[in-house]
Amino acid sequence: MAGRASLFVMVALVVIGGAAWRLHWAADAAIPTTKPVARIPVQIAAVSRGDVPVSLTGLATVQPLNVVTVRSRVDGEIMRIAYAEGQTVKEGDLLAEIDPRPYKASLDQAKAQQAQDEAQLANAERDLARSQQLAQSAYASRQQVDQQKAMVAQLTARVAGDRAAVESAEVQLAYTTIRAPMAGRVGFRLVDKGNLVRASDATGIVTLSQVQPITAVMTLPERHFGDVSAALKRGEVRAWAIDPDGRELGAGELSVLNSQIDQATGTFKAKATFANGDGALWPGQSVSVRILIDTLQNVVTAPDDAVQRGPDGAFAYVLKDDSTADRRKIAVARQADGVAVISDGLAAGDRVVTAGASRVQAGARLDAAEAPQAEAGARPGEGRAAQ
Template sequence: MIAIIAGGYILWNPPWTLDSHAALPPPPPPPVPVQVAAVTPRDVPLYLGGLGTVQAFNTVTVKSQVDGQLQKVAFTEGQPVKTGDLLAQIDPRPFQAALDQATAKKAQDEAQLANAKRDLQRFEDLAKQGYAAQQQDDTQRALVAQLQAQILGDEAAIANAQTQLDYTTITSPIDGRTGIRLVDQGNIVHAADANGLVVVTQLAPISVIFTLPEDQLAQVRKAMAAGTVAIAAVSSDGKTQIAAGTLALVDNQIDQTTGTIRLKGTFPNGDGALWPGEFVTIRLLADTARNVTTVPARALQRGPDGYYVYVVAANGTVDIRKLKVGQIADGVAVIDDGVTAGEQIVTSGQYRLQPGVHIEAKSADAPS
């Protein structure tokens, strides 16, 4: 019975049929959808990058130059002010009294001088007629000169008293923004006080102090010799420009402890995008590379031996190509070696790829 069943199975499934099924190759995997872009030549700005700190263009600690009671605080904390705007008022009455006293002393001396001049004229007339001694005439002449000198001293005292009175009206020395009030109204302030009344900072324009490695100094100096050097403050991820400015100066010595050189940039800062004390990344435009090979930065992959990209072959597969990469900025990578203009490279979907895999290529700007 078993033999009959086995014979029927063999007749129903002959051995050559089983061998033909086993010999069929597995179906190929579907192509991997990716986005591609062409390697293109273009002009690329070459940047030098460094970290910097924003500093106010001018900072003034406003202090009282005379002693007295702070009668009035005329500013609001954090408000913008112009040069000459009233910030505070100190009790002017003692200083006005001193000015009035000096003015009165001058008037008194002027009256004495006028009388002394009349007496001198009389003595001169009598001396000519022989009725007065020459010594008396000389003494009167000396008195007139003494009173004239005294009036000059009175004028100096008046000028000093006027200056002290003017100091009671405290105004902003610069255009800027006030900080936190350091003294409240009603307090007695002194010229010797260390803290002052308020700090005014100039925010427009504004400065940034940043550093670069010392080996980049030659590039910076070459750029400065060619004209105005543009700089930009960018966000921490390097993608968003915060403000644009120009390089103002390079420090006159290299910091030997860090091997860096300090530079100072100036930004108009009309929109207040930069703030004193803020840390920013600075990009300095050192040069423009002409007709260099570039790829989109998103095409770059990083391996143990450096950067590489997937290059599309003529048969629709991909291969790995190691690269020598120069600058990467603004989403564009400059390629010193590894690919040539016109080649197609993968810009999206690399995680599913390996050498020899077939792809379904779409342009990087085509809808997915």
């Protein structure tokens, strides 16, 4: 009897234990085993529509518009230096004077010879007149008249030569005063007062550079030649000079393309001219020159950072209304200055991911924040070079 009771108790315990285990398993099964999907933090910006400037940038070297090495046209001693090194001079300003006394003496001598020959010519003309009157009365022969005419002609030619000699002497005397042939800035003095200069000297007296206006010769890839040439044919092509720190040094315009393309480097040269009123540009200075060759009208634009690249081409992640990402295939017409021109795939008003896209996949839930506001594109004098 006692054994049966013990067996009953053991069976009851097994049943109770099994029931408790099933209740525990059921409770565990009721607890969710998956965690909620985390949102991916990203920055977004709106796609817009507007005008986009098309510009090109090339490295350039600043060059004077004109450079003149001022030399002496006559031999002589430098009596005066009338400029200071680095001075800005106007056209016609006195630069130097050469001892004029030898040339003044030559001029006086030429004038004296001219006066003498003119007096002889006047006397010969009077003799000719008298001979012609006597010939009419048969008191003078035809031969005498002809000889007197020859004398007048000879003296007339001599007087003409004297006048040329006087003019030449005046020119030589004028060359002793050396004046600036143009407005510009003088360089270092090459000859000091008291030195003897000659017309055959190669060094000259001073170098004069025209820096207002001034030019910059830039180099551009050959593939852009057609675009730049077409822009020049349409009209004025604006240009901006930029220093290595990105500061604008001056605005001007593209003035000329070089006559040929350098086949060795695949580049061509172009020259831009700047007023340089503040003297910010200096001969020999290295700058970047940006030229505005076109403006794309009413195009769809997105921030450059929104464009992603994959095996099948360019794409962008678009934020949908339910805060999920839509992977959108796009066509990029141009990408420069922080702006991408989109020809297909996006529309004005779309919101695209500009930061954090490396973690995004199609359908991912996004925690979107507006990207910092930026200009739709750098103005022609700023920003990165167009490629």
